[in-house]
Amino acid sequence: MKEGWRRRVVITGIGVISPLGLTAEKTWEGILAGRSGIGPITHFDSSDSTVKIAGEVRGFEPEKYLPEPTIRKTDLFIQYACAASFMAVEDSKLTREEVASERTAVVIASGMGGIPAIEKTFYLVNEKGHRRISPFFIPMIIPNLAAGMVSITLGAQGPNTCPATACAAGTHALGEAFGYIRHGVSDLAVAGGAEAIISPVAVGGFNAMRALSRRNEEPEKASRPFDRDRDGFVISEGSGILVLEEFERAVGRGARIYAEIIGYALNSDAHHITNPAPEGIGPRRCIQLALKDAEIGPEKIDYINAHGTSTKVGDINETNAIKAVFGEHARQLCVSSTKSMTGHLMGAAGGIEAAISAKALHEGIIPPTINLDHPDPECDLDYVPGEARKKEIQYALSNSFGFGGTNGCLIFKKWEG
Template identity: 50%
Template structure:
């Protein structure tokens, strides 16, 4: 079997700090927070009354008005981002290649907004008022399905659902398919839009969300001693992956190469990682091993960095376990300090930003890192971006159920 090199030839993002990749990247580097009062519903009775919402997004250039009425917000994000992605990649799928192009988009919860609204209507007006579009609007794989329709991709079409690692697993599966020759290209990443009463109420019940209601923009503070939980976010991040042969044949611009993918399970607890971060370490090691990269060669880590007490400390411990003394030399950042925790979209958005970091030679900051936790004592790029050559970056995603996924990207070289 021939193993193919896999490269990144397109990027797209819709985030709480920008409605496209360019504005999201500019604001990420500038340290702009996307947090603010919740506008998607009346949150007055909730312990947490703020979130990182996507703001004033206009889907009309990407999604027809009639179709948009039949799509949940998460699918609108995915289709819109896919159209941006193909434009960024400068590619339209030729019909004769359609069966070789996969769409693998992770999503943690799917159309929760549609589910809640339909359940309310059911209780108030009875079953006859349930829309025939309810099920196809709500299901989590509809993002991948609608993207495939929009771009004409007829290869493998699926949704990876693994909580907050969903987007990263989607990229990992797409990378594996191309590496093995099952596909020549793939639209992949993650999407989520669940800033809803049930989601916020549920995460509040878990004591997982920050309740810093008087200072929303200072609430997401990964690795800081005063962190008190994550800030829920939403959005979409997509990558176009291609085999190197396919990318070169069409004259594509290459952002970076996918060097390795690692995945693991904690086999420990439904919501908490083990204190030593063993599962996280297993996934990081696997990505390095697949890349044939020694730990001391790693330069940068885009951390999962949720701003929860347990996760940040466990991730730090796992990094030290994998890298040993070199951990002190690696530069970390936590995009969630600005975009919040976008759940199933996190790995997609953060992978897109990791690739941008390689392409631009700038590591975005971890904002609100004012009083660094002694248990999180690595170089976390506090509060100001750093201009430095970034030949490689490990992007981490970990989720409930003890699910872990890591992608390793590197600068492309012939």
């Protein structure tokens, strides 16, 4: 491959399953309405749990997407990944024959894989012994089986991988897939993230870190990024998947293009397992690297879909990083955390937030940050409080930061056709 050889990459399909709805359209409607998808936990009996709220997907019917025996052999995150992937492919108007190719990559992140199946199996072993473990237990729980099942079902024979980089995983998946197309490894990619870990151990584990909101009495107000009264993030579930396509090919077939991906970067804080490095140095450098990759100046960015999880430290850290990179322009651009509505989809967050960023560019509407009643004095940017804002924008940045000090940033450009 010759030096600097790069192909352009566009987004031609979107599939989403989220606490705001069972499709990308329903989710986007929820975002525009500034609706919260957070509610009381129903996936398990949370009466003994300190945290009793989460962003659950409601009314999901796996049988609409998968045959009954496959449903029994897959944990929920795999089912969400399949549903969102099939919807994304359908949305792209590509035929299944076109997708079933050696030139199609599947890169689907999952932060934690099949935690609920691990828990159920543990109880089963205690009760009935190890001989009762299902032969499908391992393929049910390993995080890359979301990508595996999607590639098997679609017949996609290109790269098939799964970043498991915690809350940055979805962004890393899209960045990786972007690279495959950009550098000529693949022409198409089905990429994003899937997560379904609303279970006693996962919720209890994050609660043990004091990372979760305990606003059990007002679930819809619990996720409140940048607000002074925020007290942690809210665990959510679902999947956000994009179809990425090589530019010439997409234009050649007259595809509807949502946006172009023009830059991607990833780096590390190299600081602490869960605490961000002081002054947001990791995210700051990551944003700068993404801008460099996109070959644009910081003043071009109109909108930032923030990582914005609603934790005390994280929100301030990200705000500082944005100020450091964008200087005066930080006061002009819009920043919003759609986690205020969706909650935190963990390894799927980067997937759904890329989908939302692409929709924002495509429709000329900036999503709001809800529950921002009293901004933290240290969070003093324009976070688009309360209501979505109609505004034509050209460039958007999506941030994701994960435990382990891992960061990822994607830059999208409006498609002008």
